[in-house]
Amino acid sequence: MSAYFSNDPSWRSWYDTYASRLLLYVRQWLPERADAEDAVQSGFVKFWKCKPHPFDSDLPLLYATVRCAALDMLRARSRRSKREQTVMLDGDDCWWDADTIHERERAEQMQRALAKLPEEQREVVLLRIWGELTFAEIAETLDENINTIAARHRYALAALKKLLPEECHERF
Amino acid sequence: MNDSEFEDKLRGLRPASPSLSLRGRIASALPERKAQGSSWAAWLGERILWTGGGAVAAWLLVMQFLPAPAKPGSQTASPVASASRVSEETTAWADGGVQLIGGKTPARLLHRQVIERRQSADGSFMVQVPREDVIIVPVSLH
Numbered sequence: 001m002s003a004y005f006s007n008d009p010s011w012r013s014w015y016d017t018y019a020s021r022l023l024l025y026v027r028q029w030l031p032e033r034a035d036a037e038d039a040v041q042s043g044f045v046k047f048w049k050c051k052p053h054p055f056d057s058d059l060p061l062l063y064a065t066v067r068c069a070a071l072d073m074l075r076a077r078s079r080r081s082k083r084e085q086t087v088m089l090d091g092d093d094c095w096w097d098a099d100t101i102h103e104r105e106r107a108e109q110m111q112r113a114l115a116k117l118p119e120e121q122r123e124v125v126l127l128r129i130w131g132e133l134t135f136a137e138i139a140e141t142l143d144e145n146i147n148t149i150a151a152r153h154r155y156a157l158a159a160l161k162k163l164l165p166e167e168c169h170e171r172f
Numbered sequence: 173m174n175d176s177e178f179e180d181k182l183r184g185l186r187p188a189s190p191s192l193s194l195r196g197r198i199a200s201a202l203p204e205r206k207a208q209g210s211s212w213a214a215w216l217g218e219r220i221l222w223t224g225g226g227a228v229a230a231w232l233l234v235m236q237f238l239p240a241p242a243k244p245g246s247q248t249a250s251p252v253a254s255a256s257r258v259s260e261e262t263t264a265w266a267d268g269g270v271q272l273i274g275g276k277t278p279a280r281l282l283h284r285q286v287i288e289r290r291q292s293a294d295g296s297f298m299v300q301v302p303r304e305d306v307i308i309v310p311v312s313l314h
Binding site: 011012015019020021023024033037040041044045048049093094095096097106107110128129130154157160161 | 173175178179182183185186187188189190191193194195197198199201202
């Protein structure tokens with residue numbers, strides 16, 4: 001029966017809502033846009049074939065599936081990882097929309113600050129701030145304790161406040 | 173600035189949109205949607221097909237182990253019966269005494285109780301059927 005409904009157009013509404021968030025989330029591992037989009041495609045399609053009628057409560061599964069796809073891709077391309085760390089800071093492509101020079105500057109500062117966070121903190125802050133997931137959903141996505149997630153988030157925010165220039169706090 | 177305010181400031185940055193090609197690639201990976209009516213018709217047709225097929229299979233299974241109806245004047249076993257091994261065990265005899273059959277023909281009635289065992293051709297299972305035979309032995313009155 002699922003074969004008849006797996007093509008339900010509602011995947012488009014999920015895509016419209018979450019694609020940019022998923023793309024940002026995986027770019028911490030796959031900074032190049034093309035790689036990140038490959039991971040989003042792989043994870044999203046896999047998720048939708050598994051859950052052709054998803055509920056909001058399936059959102060952690062979507063993130064977890066895309067995360068797996070990204071990490072699989074990262075492992076497959078491990079030889080390139082060092083080079084990509086450099087690209088992460090110097091790449092032309094911003095992780096956030098930046099229409100003006102000021103916005104681009106802010107985006108680059110944020111990108112650099114995030115790159116300096118420990119991976120476990122960076123992942124939580126990306127899911128919480130731009131993925132707009134609750135702590136419970138993040139805990140489910142990462143299969144971690146909710147208190148651990150909340151603590152990582154606090155540490156991440158504290159680190160970002162230090163890493164970002166003071167004037168940026170207001171500008172953001 | 174507390175954490176909540178700082179979070180709100182960070183959210184001012186909007187994640188970059190994916191390229192247009194990503195949407196197309198996902199669309200091609202997920203098959204195009206059929207019309208709702210035809211999908212329901214196909215769903216219903218599939219259900220009917222499976223239900224009908226199941227009923228036929230169940231009927232064939234039951235028929236395989238039912239005793240074949242005895243044909244008048246025929247002593248040979250049916251092909252279905254011959255495909256399975258049949259054995260029988262007499263458990264009791266009872267003498268019904270001499271009675272008049274049809275009110276005029278004297279005969280002695282013997283009741284034989286039998287357990288009939290039918291084993292499937294592949295030996296996977298066996299069916300036991302209790303049976304009673306009535307044997308009519310003609311007698312002459314003097």
